[in-house]
Every structure is written in C-alpha cells, then in structure tokens.
Amino acid sequence: xxxxxxxxxxxxxxxxxxxxxxxxxxxxxxxxxxxxxxxxxxxxxxxxxxxxxxxxxxxxxxxxxxxxxxxxxxxxxxxxxxxxxxxxxxxxxxxxxxxxxxxxxxxxxxxxxxxxxxxxxxxxxxxxxxxxxxxxxxxxxxxxxxxxxxxxxxxxxxxxxxxxxxxxxxxxxxxxxxxxxxxxxxxxxxxxxxxxxxxxxxxxxxxxxxxxxxxxxxxxxxxxxxxxxxxxxxxxxxxxxxxxxxxxxx
Amino acid sequence: xxxxxxxxxxxxxxxxxxxxxxxxxxxxxxxxxxxxxxxxxxxxxxxxxxxxxxxxxxxxxxxxxxxxxxxxxxxxxxxxxxxxxxxxxxxxxxxxxxxxxxxxxxxxxxxxxxxxxxxxxxxxxxxxxxxxxxxxxxxxxxxxxxxxxxxxxxxxxxxxxxxxxxxxxxxxxxxxxxxxxxxxxxxxxxxxxxxxxxxxxxxxxxxxxxxxxxxxxxxxxxxxxxxxxxxxxxxxxxxxxxxxxxxxxxxxxxxxxxxxxxxxxxxxxxxxxxxxxxxxxxxxxxxxxxxxxxxxxxxxxxxxxxxx
Numbered sequence: 001x002x003x004x005x006x007x008x009x010x011x012x013x014x015x016x017x018x019x020x021x022x023x024x025x026x027x028x029x030x031x032x033x034x035x036x037x038x039x040x041x042x043x044x045x046x047x048x049x050x051x052x053x054x055x056x057x058x059x060x061x062x063x064x065x066x067x068x069x070x071x072x073x074x075x076x077x078x079x080x081x082x083x084x085x086x087x088x089x090x091x092x093x094x095x096x097x098x099x100x101x102x103x104x105x106x107x108x109x110x111x112x113x114x115x116x117x118x119x120x121x122x123x124x125x126x127x128x129x130x131x132x133x134x135x136x137x138x139x140x141x142x143x144x145x146x147x148x149x150x151x152x153x154x155x156x157x158x159x160x161x162x163x164x165x166x167x168x169x170x171x172x173x174x175x176x177x178x179x180x181x182x183x184x185x186x187x188x189x190x191x192x193x194x195x196x197x198x199x200x201x202x203x204x205x206x207x208x209x210x211x212x213x214x215x216x217x218x219x220x221x222x223x224x225x226x227x228x229x230x231x232x233x234x235x236x237x238x239x240x241x242x243x244x245x246x247x248x249x250x
Numbered sequence: 251x252x253x254x255x256x257x258x259x260x261x262x263x264x265x266x267x268x269x270x271x272x273x274x275x276x277x278x279x280x281x282x283x284x285x286x287x288x289x290x291x292x293x294x295x296x297x298x299x300x301x302x303x304x305x306x307x308x309x310x311x312x313x314x315x316x317x318x319x320x321x322x323x324x325x326x327x328x329x330x331x332x333x334x335x336x337x338x339x340x341x342x343x344x345x346x347x348x349x350x351x352x353x354x355x356x357x358x359x360x361x362x363x364x365x366x367x368x369x370x371x372x373x374x375x376x377x378x379x380x381x382x383x384x385x386x387x388x389x390x391x392x393x394x395x396x397x398x399x400x401x402x403x404x405x406x407x408x409x410x411x412x413x414x415x416x417x418x419x420x421x422x423x424x425x426x427x428x429x430x431x432x433x434x435x436x437x438x439x440x441x442x443x444x445x446x447x448x449x450x451x452x453x454x455x456x457x458x459x460x461x462x463x464x465x466x467x468x469x470x471x472x473x474x475x476x477x478x479x480x481x482x483x484x485x486x487x488x489x490x491x492x493x494x495x496x497x498x499x500x501x502x503x504x505x506x507x508x509x510x511x512x513x514x515x516x517x518x519x520x521x522x523x524x525x526x527x528x529x530x531x532x533x534x535x536x537x538x539x540x541x542x543x544x545x546x547x548x549x550x551x552x553x554x555x556x557x558x
Contacts, residue, residue: 090435090441092431092439093435094502095430103442103444104442104443106427106428108424116423117422118422118423118427
C-alpha cells in the first residue's frame with residue numbers, strides 16, 4: 001500500500017463575507033494522481049493556493065508525510081517538495097532551457113579563486129539528464145534557444161522538469177492541458193504517467209473530463225466551496241461527475 | 251559607417267580618416283563618457299527599466315567632485331583628489347538608491363520615477379554650481395584627464411576596464427543571469443526566489459555610479475565641473491544601448507552591443523565634423539541610425555517568431 005504524503009483536514013477559508021472553502025478534506029498518496037474538478041468559483045484555486053502556501057487557511061490543518069506543517073509561505077512549502085505549476089508556467093521566455101530549470105538557483109563555479117562564474121556546462125548537462133529521465137524530447141539545438149521559441153507542450157514540460165529536478169514530492173498543476181493542441185495534451189498526460197511511476201503525488205485541476213478520466217486515479221469535486229464527491233476514477237463515470245459539478249449530487 | 255567616412259576623407263582631402271592615430275584617439279576619448287553611462291543603462295534596460303536621470307546625475311557628480319577638490323583640503327592635492335572621488339561616489343549613489351526604491355517598493359514606473367530624478371539632479375547640480383562651471387586645478391585630476399599609459403589615454407583605459415568588468419558580470423555571473431530573468435519575466439523571477447527588490451535597487455545604484463564615473467571623466471578632461479556635462483549624453487547613452495540590440499521591453503541586450511553602439515555614435519559625430527559638415531547633421535544621422543537599428547532588430551525577432 002502506498003503511503004499517504006499529503007493530508008488536508010477540514011480546511012476553511014473566507015474572503016470577506018464569501019466562504020471560498022468550507023471544511024474541505026483531501027488525501028493524496030505517493031504515486032497517486034488526484035483530479036480536482038468543479039465549476040468556476042468552486043474553490044479549486046483557493047485550495048491549491050492554501051496547499052502551496054500562497055494563502056493561509058482560517059481553520060483546519062495540513063500534514064505532509066505525517067507531519068503537521070505551518071503552511072504560510074510559498075518558499076517553505078517548496079522546500080518541503082510541494083511544487084506548483086501555474087498556468088503561466090513562470091518561465092523567463094528570453095532565457096534558454098537550462099537557465100529556466102535553474103532559475104533563481106544557479107550553480108556557481110570559482111575560477112581563479114575570486115571569479116564566481118555561472119557553471120553553464122553543469123546546468124546544460126543536468127538539464128539534458130532530467131529531460132531524458134522524463135522522456136521529454138526537445139532537440140539539443142533548441143536547448144540553448146530562448147524558451148519563447150518552443151511549443152506550448154515543450155514549455156509545460158520544462159516547467160514540470162524544473163519542479164522534478166528540484167525534488168518535488170507533490171506536484172500541483174493548474175490546468176496543464178488547457179492551452180495545448182491535442183497531440184501536445186497527449187504528451188503532457190504521458191508525462192504525468194511517467195511522474196506517477198516515480199511515486200510523485202500529483203494534484204491537477206482540469207475542466208476537461210477526458211483528461212481527468214485518462215490520467216487520474218481519483219477525483220474530488222468541489223461545489224460552492226464544499227466537497228461534494230470523492231471517488232476512485234474506476235468507480236464513477238463522466239455523467240455522474242457532471243451531475244455532481246452542476247447539482248452537487250448524483 | 252567607417253568605410254563611408256574613410257572614402258569621403260580620401261576623396262575630399264586625400265587623407266585617411268580611420269588610420270590616423272589622432273582621429274582614432276579622439277573618437278575613443280569622445281566615446282568614453284557616453285559609453286560608461288551606457289554600461290549602467292544596459293543593466294537597467296535589460297532588467298526592464300530605463301534610467302533617465304543619468305545625464306544630470308553625471309552633471310551633479312561633476313559639480314560635486316569639482317567643488318570638493320576645490321574647497322576641501324586645497325593645500326593637499328592628492329588627498330583632495332582621493333577624498334573627492336570617494337565622497338562623489340557615495341553622494342551619487344543616493345539618487346540611484348532613491349530611483350530603485352521608488353520603482354520597486356512604491357511601484358512608480360521607471361520612466362516617471364527617473365524623470366523626476368532627472369529634474370531633481372538637474373536642479374541640485376545648478377544650485378551647487380551656482381549656475382556656473384566650477385573650474386578646478388588639481389594635478390592628479392589633470393593627469394587622469396590628459397595622461398597616457400603606453401600611448402593609450404587613461405580615460406579610454408578606464409572605460410575599457412569597466413567594459414570588461416560589466417561584460418563579465420552580465421554574461422558570466424549569477425547577478426547577470428538574474429538581471430536577464432527579471433527583465434524577461436519579473437513574476438517568474440520572484441517566484442523562483444530571486445530577490446527582485448534588492449537586485450533592482452542595486453542596478454539603479456550601479457547606473458547612478460556609472461553616471462558619477464562619467465562625471466569624473468568629464469571633470470578630469472576639462473578641469474571643470476558643469477551641471478550640463480551630461481545633458482546631451484543621456485540620449486546618446488540610451489541610443490547606444492538600443493543600437494547595440496537591447497529590447498525596450500527588457501530581457502535582452504549585451505555590453506558588447508552597447509560598446510558598438512557608443513562607437514557608432516562617436517564615429518558619426520566625429521566623422522561629420524571631420525568631413526566639415528554642419529554639426530547639426532549629427533543629430534539627424536544619430537536619429538536615423540537608432541531607427542534603423544531598431545527596425546533591424548524588429549525584423550530579426552519577427553523572423554525568429556515565425557520560424558517557431
């Protein structure tokens with residue numbers, strides 16, 4: 001039995017008079033893909049922002065690997081291994097692939113004892129390695145081009161490899177397939193599958209039920225800040241999920 | 251450009267334009283102050299900002315330096331010289347610090363924040379100088395301004411050393427890399443843990459310090475500090491950065507590009523004087539080069555975005 005790495009317990013969050021989340025609990029195991037579904041304004045984004053430390057919850061608690069965590073700042077969660085990939089991917093378009101994977105954490109080598117230079121060779125080699133290990137195909141000649149010249153799927157893949165390179169245990173993805181063409185969507189779903197096998201827990205938000213049913217193990221449906229359904233994918237079907245999203249019941 | 255002036259010189263005066271030690275030296279000396287302004291400006295522009303205050307911070311620096319050397323310790327020229335340099339650098343980094351804080355912490359757009367500082371530095375420079383130039387007589391300053399080492403003017407050597415330092419910093423260090431990252435995607439840089447505020451404030455301080463250095467070079471060359479020392483150099487320095495291929499939107503640009511840009515401008519200005527054209531043609535020529543450079547840049551990025 002795989003181990004539970006993330007447990008969110010009766011989390012609530014208010015924004016003024018609006019209750020964005022009302023005692024929501026979810027559980028995520030190693031190597032599990034959990035899909036978060038729900039209409040706009042259902043509280044999906046608020047929930048992942050609380051998990052990644054952008055917001056603090058009003059009540060409830062979060063445990064990571066069985067330990068309670070004080071989740072109040074994004075850097076803290078990232079150091080634990082909770083990485084979030086937002087829709088804008090947070091890539092610097094003017095820089096090449098290795099520079100983006102090492103963005104903000106560039107390795108330094110000393111030459112002549114006082115010159116602290118970027119270790120570009122190391123960055124390049126490590127990038128090739130992590131891309132290979134995730135079976136991401138980007139031509140070597142494109143690696144040193146600004147990432148603006150890459151396709152949407154490749155950019156998504158780079159954002160994911162950055163998270164993996166820095167030891168993500170939990171990967172939160174906000175609509176990873178939304179802006180992609182069909183073949184690219186397939187590639188990203190395959191990538192999610194590869195990640196799953198290396199026992200990384202994945203939470204992904206999607207509006208696309210086809211993606212959810214082809215990639216995830218379980219699904220959690222939110223409606224007006226409340227959890228209305230939590231099921232294994234194998235025990236449900238699209239019609240049932242749609243009816244939960246729209247009416248809050250089967 | 252060089253070929254153009256060379257041909258012209260040969261036909262008109264049957265003499266060489268470029269391969270003339272005197273001309274070459276004059277061009278380099280002429281280019282050094284705007285080039286140094288351009289070095290700091292390159293960092294600012296790559297990080298997605300612009301620094302309009304450098305022209306008058308330079309004038310302010312020139313006036314401060316001249317006044318300090320003139321009035322403090324006039325009987326010890328060497329100490330006056332050293333003290334002048336140190337105090338001027340410290341005083342001149344303050345406008346940079348304020349620019350940086352305005353832009354990062356108070357969210358003032360760089361164009362407006364530094365435009366305000368342009369006015370403030372201009373006013374202060376004229377107030378300090380009492381509206382006049384401040385003549386100064388110091389042997390060390392005079393030596394820096396007119397002396398040569400192995401036949402190379404010291405002013406040019408100073409500019410060359412800073413070009414090397416800036417080029418290394420920008421292309422080889424983490425500091426340079428983070429500058430590009432901030433210019434490319436500020437939010438991504440912040441989320442990646444880059445200290446955007448500290449970094450940006452530091453860049454504006456560097457830019458102001460470059461202005462101060464340019465003021466030092468001006469004062470040493472002319473043995474006088476003047477508030478309007480950098481008035482015409484501001485736009486030349488910005489032009490040099492854009493001729494060198496930097497993007498107005500930040501994230502791209504190179505020190506070597508700025509070097510070429512500054513030399514192109516100097517060659518145009520000097521060349522037109524050399525072939526005895528009305529000096530007003532300089533402005534027109536430099537203006538055209540800026541537009542042409544940006545057009546070339548645009549068409550290049552257009553091509554590369556279509557290729558993908």
